[in-house]
Amino acid sequence: MSTPLRYFAALVIGLLLSATASAAPRVDVVIGPAAPKLERFAADELAAQFKKLFDAEVRIADKIPAESQHLILLGSPATNPAIKSLGDAFPKLSDQGHLLRSIKLKDRPALVVSGGSPVATLWAAYELGHHFGVRYFLFGDLYPVTKSELKLDGVDSVLEPSLRMRTWKAIANDEDGWIGTGYFGLDEHQALLRQLAKLKFNRVFIVTDPNDSFVTYEFKGIHKSTATIPMEFSVSGDTSGRGAFRGARSFENPDYAGRETHADRIAAGARLLRGIIECAHNVGMTVALEISPVRFPKEFSELDQNVNLGKYRTLSIRSFTDPGDTVPIQLSKAQIRAYVTTFPSLDAINFSMADWQEGHNRSEAAWKRLDAQTGIGRQVSLKQLIVAARDRAISAWTTKPPMFPGINPDEGESTIQNNVTALDFTRALLADRDLLRLPAERTAMVGITHLDSSLFPYLDKLIPATIATEIPVYFASSASGKRFAETKKMIATIPADRVSCDAGLSLQDPHAGVLPSVPTSALHRLLEELRSRQFRGFSASFDTVGDLDFSAYFLSRASFDVKVSPQTALNELLTPVCGEGVAERVQRAFEMIEQAAALIDENDANFSVPLPSVVASHPVDVEDGAPLPEWVGKARDLYLNAMNEMYRANTRAREGGRAFTLYFARRFEFAAEYMNCLEAVRKAGVAKKKGDHETQVAELEKAIESLHGGLNAMAAVARSSSDRAIIAVLNEYGYRPLKKELEAAEKNAEKGRK
Amino acid sequence: MHETSFCGRRLLLFAGALILLSLAANRSNARAEDWPQFRGVNSSGVAPSTYSLPTEFSHTDKVKWSQKLGDGIGSPIIVDGRVFTTAMTSEQKFSVFCFDAATGKHRWQRDFDTGKLPRITPPNSHASSTPAADGKRVYVHFSTLGLLALNAADGKMAWEYKLPSPAYLMDWGAAMSPVVYKDLVLFNQDDDLNPMLFAVDANTGKLRWQTERPDMLAGYAVPVICEANGRADIVVAGTGKLKGYDPENGKERWTCNTLPRTLMTSPVVRDGIIYISVQSYGDATRTLKFALLEWLDTNQDGKLARPELPKEFWKRFDESDKDSNGVIEDDELDTAFQSRDNQAGGGTTIQAVRGGGTGDVTASHVLWNIKNRSPSNISSPVVVGEQLFVVKKGGLSSSFDAATGKTHWELARIKNIGDYYASPVAADGKIYVTGENGFVVVLEQGPKVNVLAKNDMGEPCLATPAIADGRIFIRTRETLFCISENAK
Helix, strand or coil: CCHHHHHHHHHHHHHHHHHHHHHCCEEEEEECCCCCCHHHHHHHHHHHHHHHHHCEEEEECCCCCCCCCCEEEEEECCCCCCHHCCCHHCCCCCCEEEEEEEEEECCCEEEEEECCCHHHHHHHHHHHHHCCCCEECCCEEECCCCCCCCCCCCCCEEEEECCCEEEEEECCCCHHHHHHHCCCCCCHHHHHHHHHHHCCCCEEECCCCEEEEECCCEEECCEEECCCCCEEEECCCCCCCCCHCCCCCCCCHHHCCCCCCCHHHHHHHHHHHHHHHHHHHCCCCEEEEEEECCEEHHHHHHHHCCCCCCCCCCEHHHCCCCCCCCCHHHHHHHHHHHHHHHHHCCCCEEEEECCCCCHHHHHHHHHHHHHHHHHHHHHCCCCHHHHHHCCCCCCCCCCCCCCCCCHHHHHHHHHHHHHHHHHHHHHHCCCCCCCCEECEEEEEEEECCCCCCCCCHHHHHHHHCCHHHEEEEECCCCCCHHHHHHHHHHHCCCCCCCCCCCEEEEEECCCCCCCCCCCCHHHHHHHHHHHHHCCEEEEECCCCCCCHHHHHHHHHHHHHHCCCCCHHHHHHHHHHHHCCCCCCHHHHHHHHHHHHHHHHHHHCCCCCCCCCCCCCCHHHHHCCCCCCCCCHHHHHHHHHHEEEEHHHHHHCCCCCCCHHHHHHHHHHHHHHHHHHHHHHHHHHHHHHHCCCHHHHHHHHHHHHHHHHHHHHHHCCCCCHHHHHHHHHHHHHHHCCCHHHHHHHHHHHHHHHHH | CCCCHHHHHHHHHHHHHHHHHHHHEEEEECCCCCEECCCCCHHHEECCCCCCCCCCCCCCCEEEEEEEEEEEECCEEEEECEEEEEEEEEEEEEEEEEEEECCCCCCCEEEEEECCCCCCCCCCCCCHHHHHHEECEEEECCCCCEEEEEECCCCCEEECCCCCCCCCCCCEEEEEEEECCEEEEEEEEECCCCEEEEEECCCCEEEEEEEECCCCCCCCCCCEEECCCCEEEEEEEEEEEEEEEECCCCCCCEEEEECCCCCCCCEEEEEEEEEEEECCCCCCCCCHHHHHHHHHHCCCCCCCCCCHHCCHHHHHHHHCCCCCCCCCHHHHHHHHHCCCCCCCCCECCCCCEEECCCCCCCCCCCCEEECCCCCCCCCCCCCCCCCCEEEEEEEEEEEECCCCCCEEEEEEEECCCCCCCCEEEEEEEEEEECCCCCEEEECCCCCCEEEEEEEEEECCCCCCCCEECCEEECCCCCCEEEECCCCC
């Protein structure tokens, strides 16, 4: 090549390179020189999002560059001198308030991404991603279908929460909670927590159980030897939906896999919980543990030989016979200290007043002590409370509210007696100032949960102002009109303006169990009530995680904007990532799911709760050959129609967002098949009673085929251990028992033919 | 021995030369013991093998070897002692593998960047196509890459032939497979936009001919060869019609208009007779329009607006919107995507059609036709011995006399409830039926249903097994297993 040609070639290459370089927009993010860790993290998150959104080249620095194409100032006046220099023009923000504001900085355009605290600044960074169309789901982020232009001018958004405590129950460590996050290993928990931070949740709540594997301790020479972990299910051999397990032979929590000894299990459990706490702190969330101060592992029954183990195979203080016995107090302190010392970085402990033991009554003595300390007796007597508890229309937290099937006034009486005893006991515990002492002069914040609704009007008398109360309105998320009306009345009795109150919200209908539940319109109505009653916030609990993407998003947006409705939120969530025409179909589908869930709620409390009897008991329940009640068919049709709507939404969501739409289409297909299964099981039961084994066989085959089809549908989109847990549980409690039933029926049919 | 005449010697020499030529020709084609394409020789699903095949096996029992591959549902093929198969080995990487059939030794692997992947609907996989091979090359299809020919010996690219990207109104995604006939690679791409039958020169990768199939909708039947009436036809099943084409030029020779709308199955041919089993959702009146209004009409107003369709179909939309009112409805909708002359609806049928016809053979060549009595969600048939066997969702099987269509048994359970995407295959007096749940049910070949074994392969399985040289090759969702009586 001749020299001029070489020059020319070099020039062309140089021009091409410079053209390529200029194609990527450059963004300068300026943080304070001593920016806190969370603000640095916010800058990194923002840079990663801009790279994906705009293919931008992002530089993070602590000084304003001389020149910049796009300039962002990130932090607060307290942490970033560049923002402080804006002076009085900068609005006053609360510690949770955050803003995005386009400004001129000496005639240079810039965008301020700021919060009233480091975590609020992190939320501001995520809000900027949201502004550009990034949507945060529990399973991950989705980016907009249409790339928007990188424009930092014209932005002005100030956000302050109306609900300041936004809690997510990360682990409900009980039997029913295992299809939730009980099978999440630390990796899966961490991924979920990172998404929750993007949705501006600010607390993680972990429900412990006396038998769990998080702590061990010794009291009076007795070692805690129980360390339960989520049950291991076989998923080898003939397993419906086995594709979800990708060749694994069994399904279990990976962090407990192979942990056979007590010490191993405790080590694994402690590691898991420490990891959750650490991760939550890293993304700006606080962590609360729920501990029962009145329940203990069964091995401590050696302290008193006269006790009976209760429903949850635990010992309770009510089992101790001597009212003056200090042993329970000491035992309780040992248990609590075990948590405090094992997890010294935790932030709060909520004491659960739940006590399911049916023991002798210590409540009268406890009431006298409470009265002596608080003067509560001048407002109400224990007798009046018991009458109220027996007559209540709805319970705050028991699973069988009287207005629904399974009514049991005795349970109300027992609950109030237990509450009074537990409150008295907890007051005695908290008299010990060292009980909740943490390293570095910290003390865990205290909360009280699981109080009966008959106590609600007296909370300001019973609970010291320094203690937060979580008011469990777990049923309020049901779309059932009756339940909501009663819940509203119940909430109205709470003096939330005088005590620090969070509402315990169930994001799934209490009896949805393995079935899908998206009760967003009920949540909307409830949030309006909470705001009007001046609640501090909410604590969201759930059974299964996969259904909750929209509920979590709605709670997030509605907490900062009172105008947000389910319709506007759904449109805002889906349109950027799925395109036009999707949100409307999804909304219709979700409405039908709410209606189906309300039908179940009002008619059959244990319809789909993941217990051994969930499917197989239906033949046994047959009375006089009755078919399934009409409402079951209605619920099935609702699931079916919701499935159709979601498939339509899915075909429309072509360029992205199908992770959301297809998941729900398959989830609703599962629900419809589940109902088909139950219908066929019932018919098989009817045939069995009549001795018609041929029909029984045919119906059982239909039932098995439906359940198999449903589980396969779910397996195709299963993306979390919660989804896999549903599949594993229903194989264990549904598919396999039905196959055994079929084998027996076939033998009978064969005999009949001979 | 009588002395052979000069003339006789010349004849013997000629015959010998013919045999040698024939042998030489066969070296470049598949051996009889091979399983050279989807469902083996001429896609029949029947192995000519005389080896004894295992009845009871599993993912841990009688496994000669296994290889972890990656996601895929295309079947393995076997030619000249080599197994070829495909998988998605990462999000946008498609791989073709070659293993030694006897030992599982990894011979070669060729990886391709796929680029942005099209939309598909589970349980489909992007690695859904089954390769075909002729001893020299292995031919592979991938939706974004087209047809690829790799040298069988070392995996090096021999040629590639770009094809239009298939487009699906319902986003099912591609799952068609190439087949080899003589020196042609045949590939039928029935999609919802440009359905077409391609014949590509196996040696050069040049297009020999292509035949438009404008009255077809998305379907997945592989072409099969029917030798009858002294000639060979390429037979392709599609929307409403079974058609025969001239292998020389792709011209349509005959059509038999007895099929429903959507073809998920492939026909098989034996002794000049074509057998097919098909199920298409709904009854005979359910044309494509009704499916579109059910699933694509997002706002359920009974009309289709442009944004309700995938972008690939917007041009067709504009052409179909005759009155330019921004929606297609009524008559416009009838013919926007389905040919006016081929308004096939849903239905179920199992039928036998005599090959070798000319023109419209609908009235003349259908030997028997079982309509709407046969199972739904049906598999492709396997015709072996006297029987035609099919299986459907739920593990319901049926068997008919291949000659008469008379029922051996109908809707009998094979004790494996679930879906059936793989086609049944037969050899050694047995029929192997693979369920999506990963169980391979083995039945005795014959007119009475007799389940011999139910074998767990440990993972879901959508691929049709392959059989060659006494080995069964089972490709589960992630893994390839070689099953053999001789396994330790």
